Amino acid sequence: MQLELQLSSEAPSTGSPGTVRPGGRTARTRAAVRDAVLAGLVEHGYPGLTVEYVAEHSGVHKTTLYRRWGGVEGLVTDALDFAGEDSWTPPDTGSLQGDLRALAREVVDAFGDPANAAAPTAFIAAAFQSPRAADALHRFYSERFARCAPLAARAVERGEAPAGTDSGAVARAVSAPLFLRLFITREPIDADIADQAADAVLAAVRAGVYAPPA
Amino acid sequence: MQLELQLSSEAPSTGSPGTVRPGGRTARTRAAVRDAVLAGLVEHGYPGLTVEYVAEHSGVHKTTLYRRWGGVEGLVTDALDFAGEDSWTPPDTGSLQGDLRALAREVVDAFGDPANAAAPTAFIAAAFQSPRAADALHRFYSERFARCAPLAARAVERGEAPAGTDSGAVARAVSAPLFLRLFITREPIDADIADQAADAVLAAVRAGVYAPPA
Numbered sequence: 214m215q216l217e218l219q220l221s222s223e224a225p226s227t228g229s230p231g232t233v234r235p236g237g238r239t240a241r242t243r244a245a246v247r248d249a250v251l252a253g254l255v256e257h258g259y260p261g262l263t264v265e266y267v268a269e270h271s272g273v274h275k276t277t278l279y280r281r282w283g284g285v286e287g288l289v290t291d292a293l294d295f296a297g298e299d300s301w302t303p304p305d306t307g308s309l310q311g312d313l314r315a316l317a318r319e320v321v322d323a324f325g326d327p328a329n330a331a332a333p334t335a336f337i338a339a340a341f342q343s344p345r346a347a348d349a350l351h352r353f354y355s356e357r358f359a360r361c362a363p364l365a366a367r368a369v370e371r372g373e374a375p376a377g378t379d380s381g382a383v384a385r386a387v388s389a390p391l392f393l394r395l396f397i398t399r400e401p402i403d404a405d406i407a408d409q410a411a412d413a414v415l416a417a418v419r420a421g422v423y424a425p426p427a
Numbered sequence: 428m429q430l431e432l433q434l435s436s437e438a439p440s441t442g443s444p445g446t447v448r449p450g451g452r453t454a455r456t457r458a459a460v461r462d463a464v465l466a467g468l469v470e471h472g473y474p475g476l477t478v479e480y481v482a483e484h485s486g487v488h489k490t491t492l493y494r495r496w497g498g499v500e501g502l503v504t505d506a507l508d509f510a511g512e513d514s515w516t517p518p519d520t521g522s523l524q525g526d527l528r529a530l531a532r533e534v535v536d537a538f539g540d541p542a543n544a545a546a547p548t549a550f551i552a553a554a555f556q557s558p559r560a561a562d563a564l565h566r567f568y569s570e571r572f573a574r575c576a577p578l579a580a581r582a583v584e585r586g587e588a589p590a591g592t593d594s595g596a597v598a599r600a601v602s603a604p605l606f607l608r609l610f611i612t613r614e615p616i617d618a619d620i621a622d623q624a625a626d627a628v629l630a631a632v633r634a635g636v637y638a639p640p641a
Contacts, residue, residue, distance in 0.1 A: 258474075334555070338552070342472060342552070350613055351612060351614065386604055389603035399568075412634075419634075
């Protein structure tokens, strides 16, 4: 499950509050502000992030930031909401095992490289200190896991999973052992750990653990 | 997997650096300091924890704290090492499913009550900001998961698990979906979620996911 937080200045083309037009001036401002928020979180962490820092690094005036985002919590929350506006879809490899392994490998790819991992890690850390950041993180992952419905539907169609298999529970289960190692037990992750996580979920799916009782 | 951080003044009776004698004056000092560190982490979080706070709340002089613990990072690290010196053993219910479900329920019990959850949550948060706290958290869980070896050994003996089943991987897998919901996706956990986590691991164990290839 990739927590993709691109540090480019690309803005998503989907509408969002305050957007004048897709790719327009307001969207560019929002992208610049988001980039500054990510840079600040990575550099100083949530406790050290200030509106002043964001103003300086985005070129957007402090009074504009306060008016549109309210303050640091609003800035962090919007940056995370913004990250959720991408076009990510779950892997479609032709088999449930392939899809689950690809999903797990995405977590390894996203967090295995410290440069990629810095921004999502900073968001996960911020959620410990800001209830609004925690809500935004919750929204991000809920929406992302909801996108995994086709993965389970395809598996059911192919006869690889029982009818009614809960795609959200499956997607959470695949990523869980990797996030545990990254942020709780503080252990490395690699492709073997990813495959084991995927194969464990495959066995549980086959056993009907994620489907309603027959 | 219970991250048991009792806020009582009980000191573990096992030897530890600086302990004069089990239950003696030095052990009592360490327990008082540990309690003050936990209270400070819960109240202010790692960024707001100071040696002054710990001195005031433990009754131990600041110069003693600096001399014995070096500073805030050393205090947090030792509090976590101290928590690992308990006598926790994994559940022994007579069946692998029972043991796995009991293990998962321990996480729900430990984190379901906000009062119990505050201290371990504060440690997990501190690990994002302090490499030494991250190391201590890693040590804590490594040692705790290592204690789960008898759980897997009993299952192998009873013919419920393939020979060579990796008890550490099993214990991590049981707690992973619960920790994911608690600290990444920020979703509630309950007994049903715990049972699902346990049953998923049971299916994976039976399928040989945690055992070497036959």
